[in-house]
Amino acid sequence: MTASEALKIVAECGLNIEGTAHDEVMIQIKSALEKQIPKKPVIEKGQKIFYIQCGSCPECKGRVYSSANCFCHKCGQAIDWSDDNA
Ligand SMILES: [Zn+2]
Numbered sequence: 463m464t465a466s467e468a469l470k471i472v473a474e475c476g477l478n479i480e481g482t483a484h485d486e487v488m489i490q491i492k493s494a495l496e497k498q499i500p501k502k503p504v505i506e507k508g509q510k511i512f513y514i515q516c517g518s519c520p521e522c523k524g525r526v527y528s529s530a531n532c533f534c535h536k537c538g539q540a541i542d543w544s545d546d547n548a
Contacts, residue, residue, distance in 0.1 A: 465498035499541035
């Protein structure tokens with residue numbers, strides 16, 4: 463099951479938990495799942511150093527590098543570098 467599919471199921475649950483501790487937990491679960499769905503980094507001009515692409519995390523604006531890994535080291539957001547390696 464992908465994070466997107468899990469999020470859809472969580473949304474479909476329709477539990478009436480607003481204002482309860484369960485609601486807090488659900489918010490954290492949703493946030494964690496959303497971060498697993500890769501997002502495109504914010505690329506500014508002149509940020510390409512040799513073959514390494516760098517940019518900013520779309521969530522926390524932290525610096526991310528294509529050579530490092532597929533997650534922002536600051537907030538854990540998955541980063542999608544596809545099509546940017548040309
Ligand atoms: Zn981040």
